[in-house]
Amino acid sequence: MAPTYDHPGERAAQDPVRLLAIRDEPLSLDEVFKAVGDDAAGGTALFVGTVRNHDAGADVDELGYSSHPSAEAEMRRVAEEVAAAYPVRALAAVHRVGDLRVGDLAVIVAVSCPHRSEAFEACRKLIDDLKHEVPIWKHQRFSDGTEEWVGAC
Template sequence: MPELLTAISDQPLDPTVVDAAVARPQHGAVVTFIGVVRNHDEGHFVSALEYSAHPAADRFLRTCCEEVSAATGLPVAAVHRIGTLAVGDLAVVAAVSAPHRAEAFGACAELVERIKHEVPIWKRQRFADGASEWVGL
């Protein structure tokens, strides 16, 4: 099995790289989640996000991927962006492949939830009116 792909990066994310990391000839389903910076949150217009990560965030991301892979027996991969992102930029890409879609969807959903709750990455939302707020602290 190839090396597990996980990364915290300040560079734009490429979903094709993440998909390729989980592709297997015996798997007919590849489910990819792409988290995109949206232009609103709770009635506020968002102009940008700033993601910050704990120095050990990459270790937490790798652990999430290893544990989901071990529990499901499926290949998984995930990358998360840090730094300043504009509306429309990719913030996170996670992928899982499986012989069939149901197990790939389930494993990918579990992986994304674990990343959101367990990886120490925080975001600062910048609003169009000049205000900002931290999320995930």
Template sequence: MPDATLDTIRLLDVRDTSLSVDEVLRAVTGPHVGGVALFVGTVRDHTPENPGEQVTELEYTAHPSAVEQLHAVAAKVAAEHPGTVLAAVHRTGDLAVGDLAVVVAAAASHRAEAFAACRALIDTLKEQVPIWKREQFRNGSHTWVGM
């Protein structure tokens, strides 16, 4: 990670263990922070790609370069939103409905900057970091998303 981002990117990870909103929130707080925006993505019981099908579980799989790509995404967002502090953790493995899949936070002196950076980080993460999900349906079928 470039030196310029060491103070602004505090926590980035892709892991197969449970996620903690508190861990991500702690990573971005500090005396200069006036606002924190959090995005918490959870496993839902339905999917827009297959209306009418009930999701029973998800399996997230990440490419070996996912953490490296996440660092590149965060560095880009940090450069586009100076003065923000960023953190993001994405889950892999088998997840049940209601489990945390991703937690993203952005902190700044003011709320507008925090909201903008948080939105940019989650949107760019979803577009560019190679993480895929397999949705398992109640009827026994499944589908891959993001491949």
């Protein structure tokens, strides 16, 4: 059985959601990493999603992201649910919209927690829920001239 500690740093912070944004400009790893800095955090997990050059066997030239007006509110809801489920000291998530090229940063999420395992789990939950629940859609344009929307209903 893992030891339990009675220290305030072992618990979630009062207001751990430090940065949430949907932006049409390049994203900054430094900004997100700094946003989740916390002296009580022993583990910080960061996920960076980039535009890759292929999808489902086809070459991708570029893509565009668009979002519903409710996307930031949904992002906050997802972030608050993750913060409630884990001992999150700090959390940040930013997603890009607009036209992106291969190699561009599309999304960055980061979570700091008292311990690494919690940080990994919370970060994975944050990115998975963000991708499944926040209304942000991807329009991929392929080298063969075809295109497709991903995530649009």
